[in-house]
Amino acid sequence: MISYVSHMLVLPYVVGDVVLFVEIRWHGRGGQGVWTVSNLLAVAASYEDKYVQSFPAFGPERSGAPVLAFTRISDEPIEIHSMVYEPDAVVVLDCTLLGSRAIVEGLKKNGTIVTNYEDEPSKVYGVIGVEKGEYRIYTCPASRLALEVLKRPITNTAMLGSLLKALPIVKLESVFKAIEKRFPGPIAEKNIELVKRAYNETQEVK
Amino acid sequence: MSELRGWRELPLGGIAYRLSTDYKTGDWRALKPVVDTEKCTKCMLCWIFCPDMAVIWDGEKIVINYDYCKGCGICARECPVKAIEMVPEHEVK
Amino acid sequence: MAQTIPHVPPEKQLLLNVNGDEAVAYAVKQSLVDVVSAYPITPQTIIVEKFSEFVANGEVHTEFVAVESEHSAMSVCVGAAAAGARAFTATSSQGLALMWEILYIASALRLPIVLAVVNRALSAPINIHCDHNDAYGMRDSGWIQLFVENVQEAYDTTIQAFKIAEDENVLLPVAVNLDGFFLSHTLENIRILPDNVVHEFLGGHRKLAKTRVDYLDGEVPFALNPACPLSIGPLDLYDYYFEHKMHQVEAMKHVLQVVRKVNSEWYELTGRKYGDGVLEPYEVEDADVVVTVLGSTAGTVRSVVKKLRREGKKVGMVKIRMFRPFPHKDIAELLKGVKAVGVMDRGISFGSYGQSYLEIATALYSSKEKPLLVNYIYGLGGRDASPELIENFFKELIGIAEKGYVEEEIRFIGVRG
Numbered sequence: 001m002i003s004y005v006s007h008m009l010v011l012p013y014v015v016g017d018v019v020l021f022v023e024i025r026w027h028g029r030g031g032q033g034v035w036t037v038s039n040l041l042a043v044a045a046s047y048e049d050k051y052v053q054s055f056p057a058f059g060p061e062r063s064g065a066p067v068l069a070f071t072r073i074s075d076e077p078i079e080i081h082s083m084v085y086e087p088d089a090v091v092v093l094d095c096t097l098l099g100s101r102a103i104v105e106g107l108k109k110n111g112t113i114v115t116n117y118e119d120e121p122s123k124v125y126g127v128i129g130v131e132k133g134e135y136r137i138y139t140c141p142a143s144r145l146a147l148e149v150l151k152r153p154i155t156n157t158a159m160l161g162s163l164l165k166a167l168p169i170v171k172l173e174s175v176f177k178a179i180e181k182r183f184p185g186p187i188a189e190k191n192i193e194l195v196k197r198a199y200n201e202t203q204e205v206k
Numbered sequence: 207m208s209e210l211r212g213w214r215e216l217p218l219g220g221i222a223y224r225l226s227t228d229y230k231t232g233d234w235r236a237l238k239p240v241v242d243t244e245k246c247t248k249c250m251l252c253w254i255f256c257p258d259m260a261v262i263w264d265g266e267k268i269v270i271n272y273d274y275c276k277g278c279g280i281c282a283r284e285c286p287v288k289a290i291e292m293v294p295e296h297e298v299k
Numbered sequence: 300m301a302q303t304i305p306h307v308p309p310e311k312q313l314l315l316n317v318n319g320d321e322a323v324a325y326a327v328k329q330s331l332v333d334v335v336s337a338y339p340i341t342p343q344t345i346i347v348e349k350f351s352e353f354v355a356n357g358e359v360h361t362e363f364v365a366v367e368s369e370h371s372a373m374s375v376c377v378g379a380a381a382a383g384a385r386a387f388t389a390t391s392s393q394g395l396a397l398m399w400e401i402l403y404i405a406s407a408l409r410l411p412i413v414l415a416v417v418n419r420a421l422s423a424p425i426n427i428h429c430d431h432n433d434a435y436g437m438r439d440s441g442w443i444q445l446f447v448e449n450v451q452e453a454y455d456t457t458i459q460a461f462k463i464a465e466d467e468n469v470l471l472p473v474a475v476n477l478d479g480f481f482l483s484h485t486l487e488n489i490r491i492l493p494d495n496v497v498h499e500f501l502g503g504h505r506k507l508a509k510t511r512v513d514y515l516d517g518e519v520p521f522a523l524n525p526a527c528p529l530s531i532g533p534l535d536l537y538d539y540y541f542e543h544k545m546h547q548v549e550a551m552k553h554v555l556q557v558v559r560k561v562n563s564e565w566y567e568l569t570g571r572k573y574g575d576g577v578l579e580p581y582e583v584e585d586a587d588v589v590v591t592v593l594g595s596t597a598g599t600v601r602s603v604v605k606k607l608r609r610e611g612k613k614v615g616m617v618k619i620r621m622f623r624p625f626p627h628k629d630i631a632e633l634l635k636g637v638k639a640v641g642v643m644d645r646g647i648s649f650g651s652y653g654q655s656y657l658e659i660a661t662a663l664y665s666s667k668e669k670p671l672l673v674n675y676i677y678g679l680g681g682r683d684a685s686p687e688l689i690e691n692f693f694k695e696l697i698g699i700a701e702k703g704y705v706e707e708e709i710r711f712i713g714v715r716g
Contacts, residue, residue: 039486043316046488052316055485079598081449081481082685213542213549218470218510218521219409220543222530225514 019075020050022169023084026069026159027103028093030062033156037093038069040182041160044174045073053078066097073169091163092116093155095143098127104135111135114163114202116142116155121205138166140202149194157191161198172199227274231258235277237292243267245289252281252290304499304568312490312569319453319482320345322489323389323415323475326457328353329497331504333384336364336375340394341427342479343417347389369394373401373414380410381531383522385461385505387412391479392419392433399437405472406441407547408531409521411464411505412472414442415457418594418645419479420680428681429479431593432646434622435654441547443473443554444623446593448573450487453477455571458492459561461501466561467508468553470521476622478595480681492569500568551624558621577626579618580633582608586615588696589634589670591659592643593619596677596684600643603689614693619655627662634663638700639671641692645678652709671699674709682713 024041028034035056042054050073057068070084089112092098098115107113117124117139124139125132140162142155157179164172175195180188217223246268253261253268260275261268270281282290317325324346327335335354337347354363362379366372369390376386390398395416405412416434420426434444443463447453453475460473477483492500509518512529519527535543555577562576573579581601583589592600597618607614617633619626634640640663644653651657656674663669675692678684692712699705 039316042486042488046314046316050488052488053485054487055318055480078487079449079602080686081478081485081595081598083683085685085687210538211542213545216539216542216546217512218508218546219531220407220533220535220539220546221510221512221521222533223512223514226530226533 020169021074021076022072022089022167023087024071024073024163024167025084025087025090025107026071026093027090027097027100028067028069028156029097030065030067032093033154034067034069034093036182037091037156037160038071040157040175040178041071041163041170042073043178043181044170045071047174047177048170050074050170051076051078057083066100066102087111089114089163089167091159093142093159098124099129101129103128104130107135109134112138112166114138114140114159114166116140116159116162118144121203124205136166137205138162138202139205140165140198142198145194145197145201149197150190158194158198161195162202164195165199165202166204172196230273232260232271232273232275235272235275236295237277237279238272238295238298239270239275239277239279239281239290240293240298241268241270242289242291245287247287247289249286251284251286255280255284304496306567307492307496307569309490309570312492314488315491316486316488317450318345318484318486319450319477320417320484321349322450322454323457323477324349324353325491326454326497327387327413328359329492329494330387330458330461330501331385331498332359332361332387332461333504334362334364334376334379334386335388336366336372336379336386337388337390338366338369338372338394340369340391340419342419342429342483343389343391343394343415345483346415346417369397370401373398373405373412376412376414377401377405377408377410380405380412381408381523383505383507383520383524385465386410387414389415389417391417392421392427395433396421396436399440402437402440402442402472404532407543409470409508409546409550410472411461411470413457413460413464414472414474416474416476417479417483418476426680427479429481429595430645430679430681431476431654432679434474434476435646435648437474438623438654441471441551442623443469443471443551443558443621444476445473445558445621446476446619447482448595448597448618450482450485451489451571452573453482454489454491455565455569455573458497458500459558459565459576461505462561463554463557465505466553466557469550469557470508471547471550471554476594481595490569496568500564554624555621555626555629573620574618575629577621578629578633579620580615581618582615583617583633583637584615585613587613587638587700588641588693589615589617589637589639590641590643590675590689590693590696591617591619591630591655593622593655594645596643596645596689599684599686600689603686603693606686607690607693612693612697614697622655622658625658625662627658630659631662631666634659634670635666636668637670639673639696639705641673641675641696643675643677643684647676647679656709671703671705672708673699673705676709676711677713679714684713688713
């Protein structure tokens, strides 16, 4: 019997004949590398023999406008080709989007929210507009880290590191490999450093 | 024209199975170009302009290949010395 | 001809993370294509963008002809293919509409061009997202039309398309349809063959068919060649036009068999197959209710069938991989004994039904026990076909099968009232 499980049952995520099937939604703004980071996660998972899908919320991109991307990762071939309606996790690249209802829309009960957020962690509930205990929320000072490491406020790879702390669906090494394949040497190095730092500085909001 | 062939006997893709020279397009003609070799200066403008390559230089003079000349009259129009006259077919002796 | 190329196990196939457009570009890159001519249009653009990269990097020896319109792109392909080249182009929506008159020329001249159609809704209003009305618009143009479900199939089918098109019993152009955005812009991990294996599968460069004309001795290669000149595309009046159309009717009859053969050769080579290449049934044998579908939605429907089967419901699906020529007999055979059939169409012929409904109704007309038939028009302009939407009309169909009659033959689903 095959059962489709979300992350709540999957840490560690492969138990017996349980099949991994995870859906992640990325929130950001046009130009922040939202689709790129979704692709990076998918590519990393493919290195671990997972089946993957990564796609943007289809449409012409407009720089600065809120955009979405989706990643599906599974142990079995992914047949479904519709949008993601009930993600297991959402990742928010841009803290100015946190107040939007779109962040928690359809998110599974007890689902994971990973945020680029630097303020007092307990305040994050109010910013997102959810009650404590509804979701598992993680914060990461991604904008600050990106400025320190990349000297530019590009938070996509930082938030990938942060997601992996919250939801260890792929190994960090696989992500590094995907980054090395996607970016030229020095840029890859910096992004790998950023992923590591973001991973280490990500905290669950208690 | 020989008898019409069935589709199984035709070559691929609607290509012509006979040469285009088999079709004597001269019978489309209503007006016939007649060359006055006395007037002709052999400038060859008619040879240049003929769209059907029906004007032929036989080594001494201009002749018209009436098998393929459709009678468009471009040669007569372009001739600088008016050595070509377009004559209705039925008036040609 | 037996397949003699040894099987390539999955671990010997290269893992590639690409979207549907890139997968098509890779397939074309490996298919020894002589000429590519195209004009960019969303969501197809990535195909020619990627392919022109291959050209610029010297990775292929293809002549890439940049043109000012799709009409010219197809015209270049016609000229190239008439000269004996293997030619490819790609387009979407309005671009396909602009190609329309040349499509008929390509098929009637029996030129084995391959065209990737990245399905997109037609204007107006302007829309860049997926539906199948662009493909349905070329339905009667004499092209073979294949629809793919996922990125892997887009890669596989593009290579197969050259082999199908160039088969000496076929010699017809092939359109490979992939859903705009749902496939074109979705990254999936696929397995691709080594270049040399693809070359071998296709038998190297395009081989010319032979034909016979009165004025040349024996059979000559069917291509423009000053050494044995042919007039390609001359005038044909009521004396011969009808006979030449019979050639196209006849060629289409061979397509089913060739598509099946290529599908099984591909299976032996790669371990991947798509039903028999023409239709891909799933859980149909004992099903009371069956849904037919084309394109990427097939995967979503299959996942819903699995869910409903787990709940004990006798449901199934048929993915229609080939829309032209349409496999009327095969589908009638598959749907024997089914109580209710839902035909999904991501398109509509205004004033009539969805285009695949018309085919399936025709197919079933001479069946003794006809299933109840409902046409579900869905997903126009990229409206998403969610699992929930599909599950709902499966349940509606189960109700129809129980009641024994259809109230509304055509239903518009996922649209606001």
